[in-house]
Amino acid sequence: MPNEWSKPEHSLAYMRRAKRQTQRQMGDETLLAELPADTRRVLDLGCGAGHLIGLALQRFPQATGVGLDFSATMLDLARQQFTGETRVEWIERSLDDPLPQLGTLDAIISSFAIHHCSDSRKRAIYQEAFAELRPGGVFCNLEHVASPTVTMHERFLSELHIPLEDDDPSNQLLDLHTQLTWLREIGYEEVDCYWKWREMALLIGKRPKL
Numbered sequence: 001m002p003n004e005w006s007k008p009e010h011s012l013a014y015m016r017r018a019k020r021q022t023q024r025q026m027g028d029e030t031l032l033a034e035l036p037a038d039t040r041r042v043l044d045l046g047c048g049a050g051h052l053i054g055l056a057l058q059r060f061p062q063a064t065g066v067g068l069d070f071s072a073t074m075l076d077l078a079r080q081q082f083t084g085e086t087r088v089e090w091i092e093r094s095l096d097d098p099l100p101q102l103g104t105l106d107a108i109i110s111s112f113a114i115h116h117c118s119d120s121r122k123r124a125i126y127q128e129a130f131a132e133l134r135p136g137g138v139f140c141n142l143e144h145v146a147s148p149t150v151t152m153h154e155r156f157l158s159e160l161h162i163p164l165e166d167d168d169p170s171n172q173l174l175d176l177h178t179q180l181t182w183l184r185e186i187g188y189e190e191v192d193c194y195w196k197w198r199e200m201a202l203l204i205g206k207r208p209k210l
């Protein structure tokens, strides 16, 4: 199945829908609360129009950030919304490629993006993020995860007023448990699901301090 996010109209339809979604605010807040108090540099994977990296930069006025996404449409929206903001840099790159080496990172964050990659690539991203984080740094993935049953999946869509036929065909949803297990295997500590609402889940792991 091709990744629909390479199509501008798919990105723009998401932006119209996202404005109506209030559930994720608690996930955003919980994520921000786990960023290290001395956060200076943040990478957002699949940043879209910059919602999450924007919140992180607001929370940490001394920090700089990098937003990475493969959609030129999304990055154009991000650049428009962040006009004049010199603390953020945008990188057009696919998550299917290895993560770029960007120097010391205190936090690698992501929201609703990594589930567009294959399961093997998801695990590789978690591994690469571990390697890129400084000791004590945090990986936070506010993610769309699989429901245990089809009925629960359909209920999730109906709660968000998404018709079944509009379910994103490029989603590659995976259960939460498998992903938390991977984070532990890779060596992250304090691994848990820090917040969840139906298929929205916040997975966090921290790279151990030296």
Ligand SMILES: C[S@@+](CC[C@H](N)C(=O)[O-])C[C@H]1O[C@@H](n2cnc3c(N)ncnc32)[C@H](O)[C@@H]1O
Pocket: 003, 005, 011, 014, 018, 045, 046, 047, 048, 049, 050, 051, 052, 068, 069, 070, 071, 074, 093, 094, 095, 096, 110, 111, 112, 113, 114, 116, 117
């Ligand atoms: C549901 S949107 C989320 C955007 C943003 N993180 C947010 O929370 O509003 C998914 C984002 O993932 C990006 N994306 C999907 N597949 C990708 C890939 N293979 N590489 C990089 N970005 C990807 C899309 O372009 C889109 O911006």
